[in-house]
Amino acid sequence: MVSIDEVARHAGVSTATVSRALSGRGHVSDSTKARVEAAAKTLGYVVSASASSLASGRTRNIGVLVPFLDRWFFSTVLSGIASALMRRGYDITLYSLTANRDERLAMFETFLRRQRVDGVIAISLELGPEETERLRELDLPVIAIGGPNPRLTTLTVDDVAVARLATEHLLALGHRAIAHIGASPEFDIDFHIPTHRRQGFEQALADAGIDVKPSLYEPADFTIEGGFRAAKQLLGKPGGRPTAIFAASDEMAIGALLAARELGYRVPEDLSVVGIDGHELGEFFRLTTVDQFPLGQGERAADAILAALEAKDAAPPQHQPGELPYELIVRGSTARLPS
Amino acid sequence: MVSIDEVARHAGVSTATVSRALSGRGHVSDSTKARVEAAAKTLGYVVSASASSLASGRTRNIGVLVPFLDRWFFSTVLSGIASALMRRGYDITLYSLTANRDERLAMFETFLRRQRVDGVIAISLELGPEETERLRELDLPVIAIGGPNPRLTTLTVDDVAVARLATEHLLALGHRAIAHIGASPEFDIDFHIPTHRRQGFEQALADAGIDVKPSLYEPADFTIEGGFRAAKQLLGKPGGRPTAIFAASDEMAIGALLAARELGYRVPEDLSVVGIDGHELGEFFRLTTVDQFPLGQGERAADAILAALEAKDAAPPQHQPGELPYELIVRGSTARLPS
DNA sequence: ATAAGAAATGTAAGCGCTTGCACTATCCTG
DNA sequence: CAGGATAGTGCAAGCGCTTACATTTCTTAT
Numbered sequence: 001m002v003s004i005d006e007v008a009r010h011a012g013v014s015t016a017t018v019s020r021a022l023s024g025r026g027h028v029s030d031s032t033k034a035r036v037e038a039a040a041k042t043l044g045y046v047v048s049a050s051a052s053s054l055a056s057g058r059t060r061n062i063g064v065l066v067p068f069l070d071r072w073f074f075s076t077v078l079s080g081i082a083s084a085l086m087r088r089g090y091d092i093t094l095y096s097l098t099a100n101r102d103e104r105l106a107m108f109e110t111f112l113r114r115q116r117v118d119g120v121i122a123i124s125l126e127l128g129p130e131e132t133e134r135l136r137e138l139d140l141p142v143i144a145i146g147g148p149n150p151r152l153t154t155l156t157v158d159d160v161a162v163a164r165l166a167t168e169h170l171l172a173l174g175h176r177a178i179a180h181i182g183a184s185p186e187f188d189i190d191f192h193i194p195t196h197r198r199q200g201f202e203q204a205l206a207d208a209g210i211d212v213k214p215s216l217y218e219p220a221d222f223t224i225e226g227g228f229r230a231a232k233q234l235l236g237k238p239g240g241r242p243t244a245i246f247a248a249s250d251e252m253a254i255g256a257l258l259a260a261r262e263l264g265y266r267v268p269e270d271l272s273v274v275g276i277d278g279h280e281l282g283e284f285f286r287l288t289t290v291d292q293f294p295l296g297q298g299e300r301a302a303d304a305i306l307a308a309l310e311a312k313d314a315a316p317p318q319h320q321p322g323e324l325p326y327e328l329i330v331r332g333s334t335a336r337l338p339s
Numbered sequence: 340m341v342s343i344d345e346v347a348r349h350a351g352v353s354t355a356t357v358s359r360a361l362s363g364r365g366h367v368s369d370s371t372k373a374r375v376e377a378a379a380k381t382l383g384y385v386v387s388a389s390a391s392s393l394a395s396g397r398t399r400n401i402g403v404l405v406p407f408l409d410r411w412f413f414s415t416v417l418s419g420i421a422s423a424l425m426r427r428g429y430d431i432t433l434y435s436l437t438a439n440r441d442e443r444l445a446m447f448e449t450f451l452r453r454q455r456v457d458g459v460i461a462i463s464l465e466l467g468p469e470e471t472e473r474l475r476e477l478d479l480p481v482i483a484i485g486g487p488n489p490r491l492t493t494l495t496v497d498d499v500a501v502a503r504l505a506t507e508h509l510l511a512l513g514h515r516a517i518a519h520i521g522a523s524p525e526f527d528i529d530f531h532i533p534t535h536r537r538q539g540f541e542q543a544l545a546d547a548g549i550d551v552k553p554s555l556y557e558p559a560d561f562t563i564e565g566g567f568r569a570a571k572q573l574l575g576k577p578g579g580r581p582t583a584i585f586a587a588s589d590e591m592a593i594g595a596l597l598a599a600r601e602l603g604y605r606v607p608e609d610l611s612v613v614g615i616d617g618h619e620l621g622e623f624f625r626l627t628t629v630d631q632f633p634l635g636q637g638e639r640a641a642d643a644i645l646a647a648l649e650a651k652d653a654a655p656p657q658h659q660p661g662e663l664p665y666e667l668i669v670r671g672s673t674a675r676l677p678s
Numbered sequence: 679a680t681a682a683g684a685a686a687t688g689t690a691a692g693c694g695c696t697t698g699c700a701c702t703a704t705c706c707t708g
Numbered sequence: 709c710a711g712g713a714t715a716g717t718g719c720a721a722g723c724g725c726t727t728a729c730a731t732t733t734c735t736t737a738t
Contacts, residue, residue, distance in 0.1 A: 001454065003694060014718045019696055026697080027715050049453040050398065051694035053389035054723045061432070061455075069418040070619075072409065079408040082435040086442065091455060093400070094431045096421040103425065114388040115340065116400075116430060225623040261600070280409075284564040342724060353688050358726055365727080366685050390724035393693045 002043045011039040022047065049091075053115075061091040062305055063117035065107075067125055069096050072251070072279060073294055077123050077145060080298020088306060093117060097125070108134040119305045121145065122152070126192065141308035143301050147192060153308070155301055155322040157292050159193050162326050163200025163248070166274045166290045169328055170244045171208050174337035175272060177216065178205065179242035181230045181252050184219035194222075197248040197276065216242055220252050227255025235263055235271070243337055244272040250279035250289050257285055257333060268335035278329070286332035297324055341382045350378040361386065388430075392454075400430040401644055402456035404446075406464055408435050411590070411618060412633055416462050416484060419637020427645060432456060436464070447473040458644045460484065461491070465531065480647035482640050486531060492647070494640055494661040496631050498532050501665050502539025502587070505613045505629050508667055509583045510547050513676035514611060516555065517544065518581035520569045520591050523558035533561075536587040536615065555581055559591050566594025574602055574610070582676055583611040589618035589628050596624055596672060607674035617668070625671030636663055 008015045013032060020026040021036035028036070039045075053059045062085055066074050078094075085092055093116060095107055108131055112120065117140065124146035127135065132151050135142050144154045170178050180201045183194030202212050218233050220226030227247055235241055247253035253275025257267055265271045275282070278291030304322065347354045352371060359365040360375035367375070378384075392398045401424055405413050417433075424431055432455060434446055447470055451459065456479065463485035466474065471490050474481050483493045509517050519540045522533030541551050557572050559565030566586055574580055586592035592614025596606055604610045614621070617630030643661060 001694095005694085015695075016697075016719080017717060020717090023696085027717085029716060032716080044448075044452075046449055046452040046454075048393070048694055049455040050389040050392035051723090052696075054387070054393050054725085055694075055696040057696095057723080059389065064433075069421060070411070070414045072411075075409045075414040078433075079435065082408060082433060083437060086435065086437075086446075086450070089449075091450065091453070092433045092435075094403075094417075094421060094433050096418065096425065096431075098422060098425075107425075109383075110385055110428075111425070111430060113383075113385040114430070116388040224620060228623070281563060284567070340724095344724085354725075355689080355727075356687060359687090362726085366687090368686060371686080387724055390693090391726075393695085394724075394726040396693080396726095 001048070002045045004045070004047070007036065007039045007043055007045045010043060011036045059116060059118050060089060061093055061117045062302070063093050063095055063112060063120040065095045065097060065120055065122040065125055067097050067123070069094075073277060074123055076280075076294040077298040077301075080295040081121060081302045082298075084299040084302035085306075088302075090306070095120075104131075112138060118309055119143070121301045121305055123301075124193070127152075141305055143304045143308065145297055145301050153304070153322075155297065155304060155324055157297075157324040157326050159196035160200040160203065162276055162290050162292065163197040163246070164204040165200075165326070165328055166246050166276060167201045167204035168208075169288070169330070169334065170246060170272060170274060171204060171210075173244075173272060173334060174339065175244040176210060176337075177240065177242045178210075178244045178246060179216040179218065179234045181218050181220050181227055181234070181245060181247040181256060183248065184221060194248050201246055213240075215240060220247075220255075222249050222252060224251050224255040224258070227252025228259045229255070231256035231259035232263065235260065235265065242271075244274070244334070247273065247275045250275035250277040250282050250287060253287055253289065253333075254279070254281060254285050257287065267333050269338070272334040272337075274334055282329070282331070288331045288334040289329050290326050291329050292324065292326045300324065340387070341384045343384070343386070346375065346378045346382055346384045349382060350375045398455060398457050399428060400432055400456045401641075402432050402434055402451060402459040404434045404436060404459055404461040404464055406436050406462070408433075412616060413462055415619075415633040416637040416640075419634040420460060420641045421637075423638040423641035424645075427641075429645070434459075443470075451477060457648055458482070460640045460644055462640075463532070466491075480644055482643045482647065484636055484640050492643070492661075494636065494643060494663055496636075496663040496665050498535035499539040499542065501615055501629050501631065502536040502585070503543045504539075504665070504667055505585050505615060506540045506543035507547075508627070508669070508673065509585060509611060509613060510543060510549075512583075512611060512673060513678065514583040515549060515676075516579065516581045517549075517583045517585060518555040518557065518573045520557050520559050520566055520573070520584060520586040520595060522587065523560060533587050540585055552579070554579060559586075559594075561588050561591060563590045563594040563597070566591030567598045568594070570595035570598035571602070574599065574604065581610075583613070583673070586612065586614045589614035589616040589621050589626060592626055592628065592672075593618070593620060593624050596626065606672050608677070611673040611676075613673055621668070621670070627670045627673040628668050629665050630668050631663065631665045639663065 004015045004018050008018045017028060018036050021028045021033045064081055068074050082092055095111055097104055097107055119141040122144045126147050142152050144152045146156055182198045205212050218230040220230040245256050247256055253273050256273050260267050260271050267273055275287055275289040278289060278293060282289050343354045343357050347357045357375050360367045360372045403420055407413050421431055434450055436443055436446055458480040461483045465486050481491050483491045485495055521537045544551050557569040559569040584595050586595055592612050595612050599606050599610050606612055614626055614628040617628060617632060621628050
C-alpha cells in the first residue's frame with residue numbers, strides 16, 4: 001500500500017501539505033494542490049481510514065442501526081441513506097439488531113463503542129430507556145427515523161395525521177363502515193407507530209361523528225399474509241361487512257386486496273382499500289396509499305447527520321424534531337361508495 | 340473515552356498485557372486475564388477500532404458489496420451475512436453499488452481502498468474485468484456469491500441444475516407445453532444467472548425430447564409486475580397456451596400466478612407455475628419453487644470469509660468454488676396435467 | 679539438581695496519518 | 709510604508725493501540 005510519504009516525496013512537499021491538500025483543511029496553494037493530487041492519482045494513493053481516524057478523531061463513517069434488514073421499508077430507507085452518504089464520501093457500517101437480548105446488548109455496549117463511526121442513524125427503532133442512554137453516552141450525533149424519542153433528535157412522520165388523511169379520504173368518498181387493520185397488541189408494546197395510526201383513524205371517525213366499532217378492528221403483523229387473514233375476518237362477518245378497509249401498512253393492504261378478490265368482492269366497486277407506506281408493489285396492485293417516501297427519509301436522515309457533524313463544533317445540537325412529508329396517492333383501490 | 344492505559348493502571352499491569360489479555364493473542368495467566376477483564380468491564384473499556392487497526396493491520400470489519408439493497412434477495416442474503424458476522428464480533432461496512440458509472444468507479448478506486456476492511460463479500464455481482472482486477476489488487480480475501488467468476492473465490496448455486504430441477508418437476512407431472520419467463524436481453528448482458536436458468540430449462544426439455552418453442556419464452560425484469568405481464572402474453576396467445584410456466588424467479592412466478600387468476604385460469608388445475616428462490620411470499624401464494632436458501636447463502640459467505648482470514652497466514656488461498664444447496668419445495672401451484 | 683524450553687510480563691518502537699506551532703512571504707489598511 | 713492579518717509550508721509530536729524483543733519466572737525431562 002502506498003503511503004503519504006511516497007506522495008509527499010513524489011510531489012516534492014511535506015506530508016503535512018499532502019494531508020492538507022487532499023483533505024481540504026488548511027491553506028494550500030492551487031499549484032501545490034494540483035501537484036499533490038496528480039501525485040496521489042499516479043501512485044493510486046488513498047488515505048488509510050484507520051490512520052486518519054486515529055490522528056483526527058474523524059472516521060468518515062456513519063453507523064446505521066436497523067431492526068430488520070429484510071423488510072421492504074427498512075431496506076428502502078437504508079438504500080436512501082447509502083446513496084446519500086456515498087455521494088459525500090462517507091462509509092456506512094451496519095448494525096443489525098436481533099431479537100436476542102444478549103446480542104442486542106452487545107450491539108450497544110461493544111460494537112457501537114469501538115469509535116468506528118462519527119454518528120449513528122437509527123431506523124424506526126423503538127429503543128428501551130437504557131438503550132437510548134447508551135446511545136447518548138456515545139457522545140455522537142444520533143438521528144432517529146420514526147418512533148419519536150424525546151431524548152433523541154428524531155425525523156418522523158406525523159403518524160396520527162397520516163392515518164387521518166387516509167381515513168378522511170375514505171370518508172370523503174362516502175364510506176361509513178370503515179374497518180381498520182392494525183397491529184396485534186404484542187407488537188404495540190415496543191413499537192408505537194401502529195398505535196398512532198389507529199388513533200388517527202379513530203379521530204377521523206370521531207370527527208365525522210361515526211362510532212368506532214370494535215368489530216371493525218382487526219390486528220395483524222404487517223405482512224401481506226397477515227393483512228389477508230385479517231381482511232378475511234372482517235369481510236366474513238355476516239351483516240356488518242365494511243365497505244372500506246384502512247390498513248396500517250401497504251403490505252397488509254395488499255393482503256386485504258387479495259382476500260377481497262378471493263372472496264369475490266370487486267375492488268373498488270364493492271370494497272375500497274387504502275394503505276400506508278408507498279410500497280413498490282402499490283402501483284402494480286393499483287393501491288391507494290399515503291406515501292411516506294422511505295427513500296427520501298433515508299436521504300434526509302443522511303443529510304441531517306452530516307449537518308449535525310458539521311455543526312458539532314460550532315452550534316449546539318438542536319433537538320427540534322424534523323417533520324417528514326407524506327402524500328395521499330389515489331390509485332384504483334378506492335372509489336365513491338355507490339349510493 | 341477510557342483508554343488502554345487506564346485499564347492497565349487499574350489492573351496493575353502493562354498495556355501490553357491488557358492488549359494480550361483482551362485480544363487472546365499471546366500468553367497471559369488466567370488470574371491476570373480475569374483481573375484485566377474485570378477492570379475493562381468496570382471502566383467500560385472497548386478497544387478503539389482505528390488504533391487497533393492501525394497497529395495490527397486487522398480491522399475486524401468485512402466489506403459487503405451489493406448491487407441493490409432494496410430487493411428481497413439481496414437484503415435477505417445481507418441479513419444472513421450480518422447475523423453470522425456479528426456473532427463473531429465483526430462489523431460490516433456496506434458498499435452499495437449504483438448504476439452510475441462514476442460512483443461505481445469510486446467504489447472500487449476509493450471506498451474499498453481505505454483499508455477499512457479485512458475482506459469483502461460481493462453478492463451476485465456481475466463484475467467487469469477491471470472491477471474484478473481492482474478487487475484482486477486489494478490483496479484481501481474476496482468471496483463472491485453467485486455469478487461464478489473464475490478469478491474470484493465463488494459460492495454459487497448450480498443455476499443450470501436448479502432450472503433443470505424445476506423444469507423436470509413440471510415434466511414429471513406430465514406437462515409438455517411449458518413456458519419460461521426469463522430476463523430481457525439487456526439484463527443478460529452483465530448478469531448471467533438468467534441465461535443459466537434458461538439453459539437448464541432448455542436442457543431439461545431437450546432431454547425429454549421436447550422442442551423448445553421460441554413462442555413459449557417471454558422476457559421480464561425479475562419483478563412481480565414483469566412476471567404478470569409476461570404471463571399475460573404467454574397465456575393470451577390463441578391456440579398454443581402453455582399448461583405450465585417456469586419463471587426464473589419467485590417474484591415473476593407470483594406475477595404469473597396473479598395473471599392467471601385475472602384471466603380466469605385456476606392454479607394448479609388449469610396452469611402449473613414454478614419459480615426459483617424461496618421467496619418469503621412463496622408460502623402465502625402456495626408457490627412451488629426451488630429454494631436456494633438466501634439467508635443460508637449469506638451465512639456461508641460469512642463463514643467462508645472468516646475462514647479465509649484465518650487461513651491467510653497459513654494456507655495459500657484456495658479457489659475451489661463452493662457449491663450451494665437448493666431444494667425443490669412443492670406447494671400448491673403445480674399439479675399433474677389432467678389427462 | 680540442572681539445563682533448556684515455555685510461560686508471563688514489561689519496554690518501547692512503531693502503525694500512517696493530522697495538526698499545533700513556527701516561520702516566511704504576501705496582502706491589506708490607513 | 710509600517711504593521712497586522714492571512715496564506716503557504718514544514719517540523720515534529722502525538723492519536724491509542726500491538727508486538728518484537730528482552731527479561732524474569734516457572735516447568736519438565738534428564
